[in-house]
Amino acid sequence: METLVKIKTVKKLLSEGSTNAKTAKNELKSYILYLAPYNLNSFGINLCPKASEGCLQACLFSAGRGAFFSVSNARTKKADFYLSNKVGFCEMLFTELSEISKKAVKEGYKVAIRLNGTSDLDFFAIVKNRIGKDLFALDNLIFYDYTKLIGKVLKYQEAMKAGKYFLTFSRSENNWSECLQALAMGVNVAVVFDKKKPLPATFEGFKVIDGDLSDIEMISNSGVILGLKAKGKAIKDQTGFVIR
Numbered sequence: 409m410e411t412l413v414k415i416k417t418v419k420k421l422l423s424e425g426s427t428n429a430k431t432a433k434n435e436l437k438s439y440i441l442y443l444a445p446y447n448l449n450s451f452g453i454n455l456c457p458k459a460s461e462g463c464l465q466a467c468l469f470s471a472g473r474g475a476f477f478s479v480s481n482a483r484t485k486k487a488d489f490y491l492s493n494k495v496g497f498c499e500m501l502f503t504e505l506s507e508i509s510k511k512a513v514k515e516g517y518k519v520a521i522r523l524n525g526t527s528d529l530d531f532f533a534i535v536k537n538r539i540g541k542d543l544f545a546l547d548n549l550i551f552y553d554y555t556k557l558i559g560k561v562l563k564y565q566e567a568m569k570a571g572k573y574f575l576t577f578s579r580s581e582n583n584w585s586e587c588l589q590a591l592a593m594g595v596n597v598a599v600v601f602d603k604k605k606p607l608p609a610t611f612e613g614f615k616v617i618d619g620d621l622s623d624i625e626m627i628s629n630s631g632v633i634l635g636l637k638a639k640g641k642a643i644k645d646q647t648g649f650v651i652r
Contacts (some may be wrong), residue, residue, distance in 0.1 A: 418489045421497070423505050425520070425623070433622035436550065438516055439508060440623075441501070442525040451486040455527040458556035460580035462649025466600070466642030467526070483526065495582055498538040501531070512548035520624050524553045530560060532573075537539045544572050552626055554598055557585040561595055568595070576626040576634055581631045581648035584612075594631040600638050601651045607635040611651070 425431035425438025443449075444467065445467055446456045456463070490516040512519045523531045532551075533544050543551070544567060552574040555561065560575065567573040577590035578598045587597045591614060598619060601607055607616055611633045619625050619634030626634060638650045 418500070419506065421486060421501050422508075422521075423525075431520075431522070434520055434624045435622065436520040436624060438520040438522070438623065439514075440522040441486075441527075441531075442526040443487040443490060443527040444480070444484040445526040447482055451488065451491045453491055453606075455487060455490075455529060455648065456556070457528060458580075458583075459528075460582055460647075460649065462581040462645055462647035463556070463578075465647060466638070466640065466645050466649050468560050470573055487527075494534065495538050498535045498541070502535060502539060502541045505543060505549065509546040509549050518548050518550055520627070521551050522553055522623065523548050523551065524555070527530040528553075528555050528557060528560075530557075530563075532564075532567075535605060538593070550574070550627065552576075552624060553620075556580060558583075558589060561590050561593065574627045580599065585643060591631055596629055596632055596634050598634040598636055599651060600636045600642060600645075603638045603643055605652075607637075611635070 422441055422554045425434050425440060431438045431440055443455055446459050446464060447454045449455070459467075474499075501523075508519055508521075535541050535543055541560075543549075551572065554576050556578045558577065561577055564573050564575060568575060576596040576598050576633040577587060578601070579587045592596055597614075599611055599616075607618060609615055616633040616635045617625060617629055619636045638645065642650055
């Protein structure tokens with residue numbers, strides 16, 4: 409039985425894409441869900457199951473607006489809400505997404521939704537299991553995410569083929585074999601490169617595109633390397649997470 413604890417009120421889960429420097433570049437109207445990553449929550453529970461040492465050190469949780477206490481505190485409150493009351497969290501998330509979907513259908517546009525801004529959870533399964541709702545049934549929403557879980561990539565192959573979910577597998581300093589598995593399936597792989605050097609044309613024989621142009625470059629490309637420049641703490645990475 410789920411244990412409920414007293415937490416500060418969470419008024420809204422999803423943030424508009426305009427609040428993030430990268431999602432603000434998206435051609436589609438966008439929303440993103442930020443939680444406190446890894447075990448940076450009041451419960452010490454890991455929300456990024458495959459986070460490597462390099463990933464942890466380079467985490468963007470404290471980069472950009474995340475450096476402000478008000479922002480990081482809000483993300484922690486959302487993570488605590490999820491961990492203390494998954495049913496309530498899922499109901500709020502589904503309600504927000506339903507409202508976004510209805511407006512998009514009425515006004516005739518598509519919306520890009522990233523549910524793992526700073527986490528790596530399977531929200532489609534979580535919402536389905538907790539409240540019996542299917543996020544994929546919401547019209548005019550295009551979901552996309554980065555993940556280090558190759559199992560998630562395998563699980564959602566059909567959803568990706570149907571254009572309902574776009575996953576990009578994330579390279580760390582110790583998972584290249586899984587990166588190759590993802591690329592073989594036509595899935596993009598995100599690789600972080602040295603900020604001081606131009607992106608290479610290819611990496612390990614695969615075409616490199618600029619993944620920093622917008623947050624949804626993954627939607628219009630497949631089986632390529634999404635090159636990302638090191639940001640925040642990643643600039644000083646020594647683990648091999650960043651390609652020098």
